[in-house]
Amino acid sequence: MHHGEQPPDAVIRIRHRDDPVELVTEHDAVERAGAYPTLRLGAPIFGYAVDLGGGRWQVHELVEETPQAARDALAHRLRDRIAETADADLLAELTSVRTVLDWQKVDEVTVGGRRHRVIRADTFARFGPDGPEPPRPTDPDPRDADTSDSFLGGADLVADPAEPTGVGAAVLKVELLPARYPRAQVPADVYADSVAAVRSHPDGVLLPTRFAVAEQVGAGWHPTSRAVATPQEARDLITFEFRWLVPRLADPTEAEAAEYRRAADRIDATRTHEVTVLGRRFRITRVETLLRFSADGPEGPRPSDPDPEPPPEVHFARLRAEGRLPPHPHPPTPTPHPPRPGALIKKFGDDTSTLSAKTS
Numbered sequence: 001m002h003h004g005e006q007p008p009d010a011v012i013r014i015r016h017r018d019d020p021v022e023l024v025t026e027h028d029a030v031e032r033a034g035a036y037p038t039l040r041l042g043a044p045i046f047g048y049a050v051d052l053g054g055g056r057w058q059v060h061e062l063v064e065e066t067p068q069a070a071r072d073a074l075a076h077r078l079r080d081r082i083a084e085t086a087d088a089d090l091l092a093e094l095t096s097v098r099t100v101l102d103w104q105k106v107d108e109v110t111v112g113g114r115r116h117r118v119i120r121a122d123t124f125a126r127f128g129p130d131g132p133e134p135p136r137p138t139d140p141d142p143r144d145a146d147t148s149d150s151f152l153g154g155a156d157l158v159a160d161p162a163e164p165t166g167v168g169a170a171v172l173k174v175e176l177l178p179a180r181y182p183r184a185q186v187p188a189d190v191y192a193d194s195v196a197a198v199r200s201h202p203d204g205v206l207l208p209t210r211f212a213v214a215e216q217v218g219a220g221w222h223p224t225s226r227a228v229a230t231p232q233e234a235r236d237l238i239t240f241e242f243r244w245l246v247p248r249l250a251d252p253t254e255a256e257a258a259e260y261r262r263a264a265d266r267i268d269a270t271r272t273h274e275v276t277v278l279g280r281r282f283r284i285t286r287v288e289t290l291l292r293f294s295a296d297g298p299e300g301p302r303p304s305d306p307d308p309e310p311p312p313e314v315h316f317a318r319l320r321a322e323g324r325l326p327p328h329p330h331p332p333t334p335t336p337h338p339p340r341p342g343a344l345i346k347k348f349g350d351d352t353s354t355l356s357a358k359t360s
Contacts (some may be wrong), residue, residue: 026166027174028136033171044122046120047120049298054160059207060134067105067118067305078101102311114353121289139211139231140230159207160205161205174199177203178198180198192304205220210287212226212234213238225238236266238275238284242264
């Protein structure tokens, strides 16, 4: 990860509290920053957010790997609202906007007077001499992971860059806001977009920490799982792999399969953050997430972000043209713009003031 100059107009407000738990958490953050001093960018994640006004945005489904998957998640939510509403005007607006999302790659729509935007967030992990940072003692880690909050805090996560943070989070924001991809390690368009994003979206919100499984491969570490809400959920991913996936997919000998089962049992018994089995070393790692902001709200997809999937109706139309799906009984008419004037459709990238990018 490369750091440029501090972004313009980045104001970070700090909250001072005498809460003993927060003081210990801040102490952990300072210690870990020294032990794991290098921050590395990971792949971006995508979701959507709803403008609540006053610079506040409610974040949803920020777990997708591509912008189109986030558009599909937004369209699914609009379908749910269609089934729930009895308001004829809102129903017409929802139906119109959903049709646009089914046919086009649009990244912002307005429904019921509120903007709904497809958003992009950067992910980071700290590294030290011994590899990626494991969970901290102060990280919430309930044994029954199913009862823990999602990393987005359910439907109540509201991102507001003006909201004060603790000292540790403020220091981390200072590190992350100027971060961009190293020029030599990514394509030119990815690098250019990451540099532009630092200036076009100079503020940001740190989202709750997540956890993923990484495996040491040679001198490096490769992620082997999605990021989840708690260390225990990450342990469950490892034990599921060892007990169920390895025996079915890796074709181990009976002795090797037994070693994986014993390793899973050790993880359950000790709740360790690291395990080695048959020469393979796995570690649960912390993943930080930064949602960049401008005065207009959170960052949307960048032009260089991979976005290979077509909208669903375009995909279905291709399959029908190839004879791989039966003809549609009532062919829908693609709607280039919603017929209702109240529904705003905006495609990021059409506005030259919106600067953007991708990871590798």
